[in-house]
Amino acid sequence: MASTTFCLFSSPTALLSNTKTSIACFKPHERALSSSILATRTSIYSNKTSRARPMNLRNGSRGFTCSASSSALPSALLFDCDGVLVDTEKDGHRVSFNDTFSERELGVTWDVDLYGELLKIGGGKERMTAYFNKTGWPAKAPKSEEERKEFIASLHKRKTELFMALIEKKLLPLRPGVAKLIDQALEKGIKVAVCSTSNEKAVSAIVSCLLGPERAEKIKIFAGDVVPRKKPDPAIYVLAASTLGVDPSSCVVVEDSAIGLAAAKAAGMKCIITKSGYTADEDFLNADAVFDFIGDPPEERFDLSFCGSLLEKQYAS
Structure with missing residues (x-):
């Protein structure tokens, strides 16, 4: 039986002073919860033990990688484009x-x-x-x-x-960790797609120029007017799952906006938010996890194992 991984605040002081601090991920048997944290969590999260999610890491803070010892992996990893691949x-x-x-x-x-x-x-x-x-x-x-x-x-x-x-001209760079996470998925044979409301040519240019032709040929693009109704309507994510031949419930979406989150959840998918410049203050209450970015080591925030763990594990904030 796979062990459960909990995502917890990095310290009792941080939890008491601000409930939106950095999180650390570790297994229950590796560290005992102090009574002060337990008391605080009981008062704050009473009647909310069924499912909570990792809170966002503040921009500029040194975070802890969220990873889980789980054998589960998504059938497909679906990325929004603008604000997720590149802060465009x-x-x-x-x-x-x-x-x-x-x-x-x-x-x-x-x-x-x-x-x-x-x-x-x-x-x-x-x-x-x-x-x-x-x-x-x-x-x-x-x-x-x-x-x-x-x-x-x-x-x-x-x-x-x-x-x-x-x-x-490569004047706009990829966001941290994007290439890493895509490579992890492709190496495991997981289907990868980009689902965007932007023009298909613009999305293709980002994927081809910034991720490179070798990755681009393995990534399916759903963009622009490929669906009649755009986000927050779930049509583009429903189309992606159908075309890729995967169950929506086995897909993990990476989004940066509230309308993208609404589209992913309405399609029945797990959704991780990586906040971007324009979306930092939006409401992400329904997200399965919220981070400032994906990140590369030593500033990595989460990896493919964490994406897979969302499909079968519960997390406590």
Whole structure:
């Protein structure tokens, strides 16, 4: 029988002072719980023993690797793209949108804070449409609904070209631990896919340019308009599971946003959050685990074994 691994706060002092501190992962027989921790946990987590999750590690803190001695592994590891593979939004997509607006002389600029609000809308074309519907369409925009759809599509096409140029120049790096976790999965024969609301060409450019062609040929991409309804709708994750021939309950998703989390959970999948620049303060109550990033040693936060352990183990915060 596999031993159960519990994820606990790194010290009684940290737990008492702030319930959102770094976590350490260790087996029950390796360290006894002090009475003070037990008393605190009893008062805080009474009636919540069925399933809790590791809390997030604060940015910049030295964390502890979460790993479990479990033989279970996911059937598929599914990654969101923007904010998960690469923190692209502020200095990638936003800049490309603004450059497109400038080229077309639309008189529109999305600042950092405004773009953060617009990210609550999944999909670039949907984002522009919602913005113009609320603030008013530019003078150069057509009047009819059908022509406006074509107008938005043309803007998004140009924005994607500009964004891909940034990626091809490798001006935006992979987030820590992404390549490591993908390599661990591929070495074990686990299916890996990227599921994103972004344009398929943009996602493919990120995967190919930043992860390399050898990895890219083994990674399935589901992106853009491959489904009619975008996140938080679960359609893209349901499609991924169906196409890959795996049970949704055996999949582990890595997301960075509340809408991505909602999509993954609605699809019946486990979901780990790795917070990004724009999503640090979002509500991740339903996540199975929350971290600041995946991480490479010596700053590794979790690994493939931890992903597998979510399928069969319970964790106590």
